[in-house]
Amino acid sequence: MTATTTTSAPQATGPSPAGTPARRSFNLNSVLVEGRALIALLIIIAIFAVLSDNYLSAGNLTTITKQVAFNAIVALGMLLVILNGGIDLSVGSTVGLTAAVAGNLFRGLNLPLSQAVMFPQVWVIVVLSVAVGMFVGWVNGLLIARLNLAPFITTLGMLYVARGLTEVLLNGQNITNELSGQPYLNNTGFFTVFASRPLGLPISAWVMILFAVIFSIVLTRTPFGRWLYATGSNERAAQLSGVPVKKVQTRIYVLSGLCAGVVGILQMANISSSTADLGTYYELNAIAAVVIGGAALSGGRGTVRGTIIGAFVIGFLANGLVIVGVSPFWQKVITGAVIILAVAVDQIQQIIGKRRNARRAVAAVRQGDAARAA
Amino acid sequence: MSDHQRSAATAVQDRATGEVVLRAIDISKTYGVTRALKGVNFEVRRGQVTVLFGENGAGKSTLMKILSGVEKPTGGQLELDGEPIDLVSTTDAVDRGISIIHQELNLCSNLSVRDNIFIGRELRSRTGGIAYARESEITRTLMERLEEPIRPTTLVQDLRVGQQQIVEIARALQTDTRILIMDEPTSALSAAEVEVLFKVIRELTSQGVAIVYISHHLEEAIEIADHAVVFRDGELVATEEAANIDLPWVVRQMVGREADYDFRDAPRDYGDVALSVQNVTVAELDTGRVAVNDVSIDVRQGEIVCLYGLMGAGRTELMEAIAGRDPISGGRILLGGTDLGTSSVKDRIALGLGLVPEDRQRDGLVQMMSVGANMSLPSLLSTVKNAFIQRRAERSNVEREMSDVRVKAAGPGALITSLSGGNQQKVVIGKMLLTAPKVLLLDEPTRGIDVGAKGEIFSLLFREAQKGLAVLYVTSEVGEALTASHRLLVMSRGRIVRELDPRTCTRDEVMAASGEHEVVADQLDHGGTASDRPAGRVSPAAPTTASADPDGAS
Numbered sequence: 001m002t003a004t005t006t007t008s009a010p011q012a013t014g015p016s017p018a019g020t021p022a023r024r025s026f027n028l029n030s031v032l033v034e035g036r037a038l039i040a041l042l043i044i045i046a047i048f049a050v051l052s053d054n055y056l057s058a059g060n061l062t063t064i065t066k067q068v069a070f071n072a073i074v075a076l077g078m079l080l081v082i083l084n085g086g087i088d089l090s091v092g093s094t095v096g097l098t099a100a101v102a103g104n105l106f107r108g109l110n111l112p113l114s115q116a117v118m119f120p121q122v123w124v125i126v127v128l129s130v131a132v133g134m135f136v137g138w139v140n141g142l143l144i145a146r147l148n149l150a151p152f153i154t155t156l157g158m159l160y161v162a163r164g165l166t167e168v169l170l171n172g173q174n175i176t177n178e179l180s181g182q183p184y185l186n187n188t189g190f191f192t193v194f195a196s197r198p199l200g201l202p203i204s205a206w207v208m209i210l211f212a213v214i215f216s217i218v219l220t221r222t223p224f225g226r227w228l229y230a231t232g233s234n235e236r237a238a239q240l241s242g243v244p245v246k247k248v249q250t251r252i253y254v255l256s257g258l259c260a261g262v263v264g265i266l267q268m269a270n271i272s273s274s275t276a277d278l279g280t281y282y283e284l285n286a287i288a289a290v291v292i293g294g295a296a297l298s299g300g301r302g303t304v305r306g307t308i309i310g311a312f313v314i315g316f317l318a319n320g321l322v323i324v325g326v327s328p329f330w331q332k333v334i335t336g337a338v339i340i341l342a343v344a345v346d347q348i349q350q351i352i353g354k355r356r357n358a359r360r361a362v363a364a365v366r367q368g369d370a371a372r373a374a
Numbered sequence: 375m376s377d378h379q380r381s382a383a384t385a386v387q388d389r390a391t392g393e394v395v396l397r398a399i400d401i402s403k404t405y406g407v408t409r410a411l412k413g414v415n416f417e418v419r420r421g422q423v424t425v426l427f428g429e430n431g432a433g434k435s436t437l438m439k440i441l442s443g444v445e446k447p448t449g450g451q452l453e454l455d456g457e458p459i460d461l462v463s464t465t466d467a468v469d470r471g472i473s474i475i476h477q478e479l480n481l482c483s484n485l486s487v488r489d490n491i492f493i494g495r496e497l498r499s500r501t502g503g504i505a506y507a508r509e510s511e512i513t514r515t516l517m518e519r520l521e522e523p524i525r526p527t528t529l530v531q532d533l534r535v536g537q538q539q540i541v542e543i544a545r546a547l548q549t550d551t552r553i554l555i556m557d558e559p560t561s562a563l564s565a566a567e568v569e570v571l572f573k574v575i576r577e578l579t580s581q582g583v584a585i586v587y588i589s590h591h592l593e594e595a596i597e598i599a600d601h602a603v604v605f606r607d608g609e610l611v612a613t614e615e616a617a618n619i620d621l622p623w624v625v626r627q628m629v630g631r632e633a634d635y636d637f638r639d640a641p642r643d644y645g646d647v648a649l650s651v652q653n654v655t656v657a658e659l660d661t662g663r664v665a666v667n668d669v670s671i672d673v674r675q676g677e678i679v680c681l682y683g684l685m686g687a688g689r690t691e692l693m694e695a696i697a698g699r700d701p702i703s704g705g706r707i708l709l710g711g712t713d714l715g716t717s718s719v720k721d722r723i724a725l726g727l728g729l730v731p732e733d734r735q736r737d738g739l740v741q742m743m744s745v746g747a748n749m750s751l752p753s754l755l756s757t758v759k760n761a762f763i764q765r766r767a768e769r770s771n772v773e774r775e776m777s778d779v780r781v782k783a784a785g786p787g788a789l790i791t792s793l794s795g796g797n798q799q800k801v802v803i804g805k806m807l808l809t810a811p812k813v814l815l816l817d818e819p820t821r822g823i824d825v826g827a828k829g830e831i832f833s834l835l836f837r838e839a840q841k842g843l844a845v846l847y848v849t850s851e852v853g854e855a856l857t858a859s860h861r862l863l864v865m866s867r868g869r870i871v872r873e874l875d876p877r878t879c880t881r882d883e884v885m886a887a888s889g890e891h892e893v894v895a896d897q898l899d900h901g902g903t904a905s906d907r908p909a910g911r912v913s914p915a916a917p918t919t920a921s922a923d924p925d926g927a928s
Binding site for chain 1: 404448697699718719720722723724729731736737738739740741742743747751752754755758761762763765792805809
């Protein structure tokens with residue numbers, strides 16, 4: 001190949017470690033792929049802004065952001081799992097379970113062997129509850145990585161287990177009053193932190209931003225991130241390259257559990273109550289956000305940026321439909337159609353991309369033939 | 375059906391005239407930047423066996439894919455019975471009477487023989503269901519015709535591989551196949567099963583079926599051939615009647631002018647033993663088959679040892695066991711005197727032992743990643759500082775290695791799939807070299823790449839050996855084994871059966887030791903199955919003088 005033919009060679013999209021060619025050559029297609037979800041988001045905002053004056057009000061934007069944040073944080077964990085080629089259906093239940101554990105800790109911990117009841121401080125409650133979420137993920141990860149169980153089935157089972165435990169812990173009663181704590185028990189201050197609005201943004205939005213930044217750095221700048229992309233694209237090759245594929249796989253489910261746990265705490269603070277149905281269907285919204293954000297369910301492709309935008313697409317769409325008064329039944333139909341549309345567009349773009357690459361390759365060969373003949 | 379009867383009736387004349395049924399005119403095929411076929415003209419004759427010879431990557435498989443409708447040619451025309459045709463799919467090819475039996479059998483093992491034969495073209499009963507009784511009847515007739523009376527309701531998973539192959543043939547016959555393409559049909563068969571297969575092939579040709587046959591067992595293929603066609607580097611270089619060919623002719627045509635590279639005079643200054651494989655046995659976890667049986671190999675620093683063997687000799691299993699991918703069931707592996715025990719692939723890479731796997735696409739490359747990311751993957755931790763990858767260090771490592779192994783690519787950011795096979799292979803080798811290995815294992819390092827790139831890869835290996843790298847590589851190409859190694863070990867049926875000096879030994883010695891002659895010999899004396907014969911026996915039917923002197927070169 002000569003220098004002239006090589007410059008037109010297709011460039012790697014997504015994370016482009018070891019040389020970022022995108023800076024050298026402007027590639028319209030990669031911009032479209034990357035920006036597709038963003039374009040959809042802008043269209044949605046434009047439509048609803050025209051239909052309703054309220055849509056872009058500060059109050060409504062704050063509401064949207066709070067809702068988006070819950071989904072986005074869960075989706076970030078889901079992104080890691082999907083990058084690996086797996087799926088985590090248990091996150092919704094884990095959100096519920098974390099909140100149930102936290103609620104019960106506010107009611108006090110009955111110590112065995114003594115009649116005493118212990119009331120942990122708020123930060124202990126939060127750490128323990130999130131740890132429960134991580135534990136659920138760790139069990140998922142062990143079963144999937146070490147026993148080679150299918151992620152779909154394993155986490156589907158865990159969806160039931162975690163939801164069942166939630167119901168056992170709450171025993172048919174919501175936990176609401178105890179969450180404020182009592183000064184004499186030294187467990188107050190939960191809402192002061194988790195319902196606060198630093199700089200006018202809800203705390204969940206700040207957590208989302210923090211997580212997005214950390215996850216983005218982890219994915220693009222650390223070996224763990226590179227290993228994750230490699231394992232998701234070709235596990236055998238990754239393993240033979242010395243990548244600890246099992247460890248990577250276990251860790252992502254732990255991180256997914258961590259995200260779900262954090263959302264459990266935030267959501268409990270948001271609705272001031274721990275309820276048995278908290279987090280129901282969160283796993284599906286998270287998957288939708290990741291997929292709309294351009295990730296491949298087969299693994300190896302996807303970005304933090306895309307996932308966050310995907311979560312905003314779902315959030316802005318859902319909110320807009322409510323504001324303009326579309327019936328709840330039709331809301332579901334429209335949301336579902338948008339998800340399918342996003343995946344279909346992605347697929348079509350890939351097909352077009354492959355064809356163009358093939359055409360270019362043939363042209364390059366023809367050019368070479370002609371050069372030799374001349 | 376009537377077609378079959380007609381052709382059977384006129385089989386005698388057909389055999390004499392050998393009328394052309396399928397003709398490929400100036401067929402070419404391009405993948406990415408690789409030209410797999412360069413204007414091939416090729417004929418298939420009724421009632422005759424046309425054997426395709428050629429090294430890996432010579433273009434045989436590509437031509438077969440085109441003839442069977444799997445791929446469309448980039449240029450040229452196919453003619454069936456003198457009429458130009460365009461095969462749009464495999465179904466289209468089957469409808470026109472062209473069937474292919476792949477090396478990997480395409481059977482649903484959980485279904486019965488009958489269901490497999492009729493899969494996708496089930497016979498319908500009047501009520502719209504499947505006419506099982508009629509299907510069973512036809513299956514029984516087919517299996518009788520093939521002299522393999524298996525019950526139609528037997529599950530395919532309960533059959534031996536040879537029987538499964540017969541089922542594939544039966545399926546092809548059921549669709550009125552006039553041209554049957556067989557890609558490496560004997561690679562998994564025992565000698566007795568090969569004999570049965572050849573009998574079936576003879577019967578089919580006498581009924582007017584044209585056979586296109588590909589095999590790496592040269593002797594065996596010569597035995598069954600009516601015509602020989604030889605491919606080299608995407609071109610058809612020779613066509614000859616079976617009566618006029620012998621093994622030396624085939625090999626000469628396949629290799630062409632002796633390969634560009636010849637490292638027989640390469641320097642031989644070895645250091646200490648770098649890798650010591652001691653009495654290693656590997657049993658496959660799934661099947662319990664003993665793939666590697668009591669193998670011992672020592673490789674010294676600066677030495678390049680070639681392990682020659684046919685597919686299924688246990689070479690890949692041995693390499694993957696040394697690399698730590700699969701556990702060994704006996705023996706031990708020492709790296710620079712340290713027992714590797716049960717350490718992982720990752721640990722072994724860190725200790726200086728790397729594997730360049732056989733299947734580049736499946737095991738060597740992460741397709742979604744760039745050239746640079748693939749290159750740096752195994753050595754990534756060496757560029758990490760404070761938990762972060764130092765991109766500048768990574769990039770300079772990658773660029774240095776890319777120029778060392780001479781990868782032709784737009785840059786580190788180019789997509790790995792945009793590279794030609796040879797350049798992809800250089801990336802796989804380069805990424806292991808970046809881990810600064812003391813011992814490098816390579817499994818078929820030149821599979822599917824062109825001759826020029828082969829020479830470059832071996833110069834690279836010999837250059838690294840000069841610096842003290844110990845190399846153990848596997849090949850199934852005799853030419854390569856003879857010209858590009860310091861020492862040559864022959865592996866057959868899980869054992870190392872001979873050690874040869876590539877400077878003095880001959881092609882025939884190598885092939886004889888690997889058991890390539892044996893298969894044919896066993897058919898003559900109706901020997902047992904492959905597994906119960908002593909490994910490495912040199913057959914009395916081996917035709918050349920060299921193998922009559924088995925100790926000549928050791």
